[in-house]
Amino acid sequence: MSTLLIKHATIVNEGKKFIGSVFIENDLIKEIITNGELPKADQEIDADGLLLFPGxxxxxxxxxxxxxxxxxxxxxxxxxxxxxxxxxxxxxxxxxxxxxxxxxxxxxxxxxxxxxxxxxxxxxxxxxxxxxxxxxxxxxxxxxxxxxxxxxxxxxxxxxxxxxxxxxxxxxxxxxxxxxxxxxxxxxxxxxxxxxxxxxxxxxxxxxxxxxxxxxxxxxxxxxxxxxxxxxxxxxxxxxxxxxxxxxxxxxxxxxxxxxxxxxxxxxxxxxxxxxxxxxxxxxxxxxxxxxxxxxxxxxxxxxxxxxxxxxxxxxxxxxxxxxxxxxxxxxxxxxxxxxxxxxxxxxxxxxxxxxxxxxxxxxxxQINKRGFIRKDYKADLVLVDPNSSWEVAPENILYKCGWSPFEGTRFSHKVVHTLINGQLAYSNGKVNPSIRGERLVFDR
Incomplete structure (x- = not known):
């Protein structure tokens, strides 16, 4: 079992924006904590000043x-x-x-x-x-x-x-x-x-x-x-x-x-x-x-x-x-x-x-099964964004195989810092983890 704690993020979820922490166990969100003592985890991310969105x-x-x-x-x-x-x-x-x-x-x-x-x-x-x-x-x-x-x-x-x-x-x-x-x-x-x-x-x-x-x-x-x-x-x-x-x-x-x-x-x-x-x-x-x-x-x-x-x-x-x-x-x-x-x-x-x-x-x-929200027992597909990190789209930071973007030369004020796929850090501080693989979506129909 692996655990991860995202601490003190500004969580944006279901029409609300609030300070909280998210405790992840393996691929699932197990707790959303807004006050009280935080649990121990194998890995921690200090998200103070960052926005946490569902992926x-x-x-x-x-x-x-x-x-x-x-x-x-x-x-x-x-x-x-x-x-x-x-x-x-x-x-x-x-x-x-x-x-x-x-x-x-x-x-x-x-x-x-x-x-x-x-x-x-x-x-x-x-x-x-x-x-x-x-x-x-x-x-x-x-x-x-x-x-x-x-x-x-x-x-x-x-x-x-x-x-x-x-x-x-x-x-x-x-x-x-x-x-x-x-x-x-x-x-x-x-x-x-x-x-x-x-x-x-x-x-x-x-x-x-x-x-x-x-x-x-x-x-x-x-x-x-x-x-x-x-x-x-x-x-x-x-x-x-x-x-x-x-x-x-x-x-x-x-x-x-x-x-x-x-x-x-x-x-x-x-x-x-x-x-x-x-x-x-x-x-x-x-x-x-x-x-x-x-x-x-x-x-x-x-x-x-x-x-x-x-x-x-x-x-x-x-x-x-x-x-x-x-x-x-x-x-x-x-x-x-x-x-x-x-x-x-x-x-x-x-x-x-x-x-x-x-x-x-x-x-x-x-009707996707257990994704799209920051909820207990949902898949931990999450993205942390810095709302005060100005950067410009340029060939050296474009990851598309074709190598170009219609946004080249555009300066954005928000920057994706971390992306979690099923509880694992798939992207962090400019680098994609080459070992992470996604899962086939399942639909509740």
Whole structure:
């Protein structure tokens, strides 16, 4: 048995912020102590002046393994996640081969069991012809079914109306969707390609992949979910209009249609394209300041439920292309939590909201077993943050395999000091412990 005591931290948990200590035994939180004598432990961390959060749970990442490992792999990106205070991730199926069968899905779980520094789960991808695989999904061991209702790689665009209806009617677990309407995007692409040719400025990305394209597709998904009683989670919402499609004014555990927002849609606006170009080219696109403000307000009023990353690295060589050749997506897991905490400093959010949207709510929404909270007998997935440690994102401190970040040159006021995975120090003072491995997430469904 090993024990660890985190002393005198400012604990941010379940809507409160208070001074306390956490006693950990093996992989579990055994006591949360706010007064009285502290127990002895094999190891102690003096957390005076530090914030203690439950580890962040990222419900949408692309770690590129298997088949796209020139960009990233599970080992490299899970270490970057742990360095950023993300202790659990759920990874997407558009790898090579695509995870559209349970045999391929289990191969990804086996890689993670060997290589992942963080806890993990993987989505099964939907296609127009794998409904039988979807129906075989065990909701207790697989986080969800991913349905691309917009652009994707390979054959993962699900556009067969009958199959979509069956997926929403019969899926044994949560459905997560990428929603952008293909017809609108194709029409806009033709217009702007004719206007600019290959030299189109990146600032037109949100005009091509417009709010209208997002709304039309998200509306279709929400209507299907309500018609069939499906549990729908719409990923990376990016426009003000889409928020009206979500369940509101009820506890998260009772919602049937929920929404995720990603850190880049909360941080950047279309005014940033001239400066950053391909580095902030994501699908769905970063949109207007009005959209960004609506997304921020959606978090504050609990219309939006979860903050995630859509971490999707590409090499800088791939990104250093003209608009139509540069791929969409960027690396974010190392800098998501600190960017949210920077928005706390800016007065946009509170520490309590960050814990709710990045830790508590993903655990509630996906019904994750004993994670996402600082509670007795829960897994000790924890992150200690120094709120007064200014640092700048630079190539020498970036852990992504691709070696770059859209936040390069940004100065953050909060710094992740320690990250615990299942009670073990997986990251401490700038170094990832190479021997720590995460666990497969289990779901109470």
């Amino acid at each position: 962040a749970i990222d419900d949408q990442v692309h770690f590129r393994e298997p088949g796209l490992t020139q960009k990233a792999n599970i080992a490299s990106e899970s270490r970057a996640a742990v360095a950023g205070g993300i202790t659990s991730f759920m990874e997407m199926p558009n790898t090579k081969p695509q995870a559209t069968t349970h045999e391929i899905l289990e191969q990804k779980f086996q890689i993670a069991a060997t290589d992942s520094a963080a806890n993990y789960s993987f989505y099964l991808g939907a296609t127009n012809d794998n409904i039988e695989e979807i129906l075989k999904t065990d909701p207790q061991t697989v986080c969800g079914i991913k349905v691309f209702m917009g652009s994707s790689t390979g054959n993962m665009l699900v556009d067969n109306e009958a199959i979509l209806g069956r997926i929403f009617a019969e899926s044994p677990t949560l459905i997560a969707t990428h929603c952008e309407d293909e017809d609108i995007i194709r029409e806009n692409t033709t217009i702007y390609k004719n206007k600019f040719g290959e030299d189109m400025p990146f600032k037109y990305h949100p005009v091509i992949r417009s709010a209208e394209a997002c709304y039309k597709s998200s509306k279709k998904a929400s209507e299907l979910a309500r018609k069939h009683g499906a549990r729908l989670h719409i990923l990376h919402l990016s426009s003000a209009e889409e928020l009206e499609l979500l369940d509101k004014n009820m506890p998260l555990s009772e919602k049937k249609v929920t929404g995720e927002v990603c850190v880049h849609h909360l941080w950047f606006t279309d005014a940033d394209y001239d400066k950053y170009g391909a580095r902030i080219k994501w699908n769905p696109a970063v949109k207007s300041e009005k959209d960004r403000e609506a997304l921020r307000e959606g978090l504050l009023n609990s219309t939006l439920d979860v903050v995630a990353t859509d971490h999707a690295p590409h090499t800088m060589e791939e990104k250093n292309n003209k608009y139509f050749s540069a791929p969409s997506g960027g690396p974010l897991v190392q800098h998501a939590l600190v960017s949210m905490l920077e928005m706390v400093k800016q007065g946009v959010f509170s520490y309590e909201l960050v814990a709710e949207k990045m830790s508590h709510n993903p655990a509630i929404l996906f």
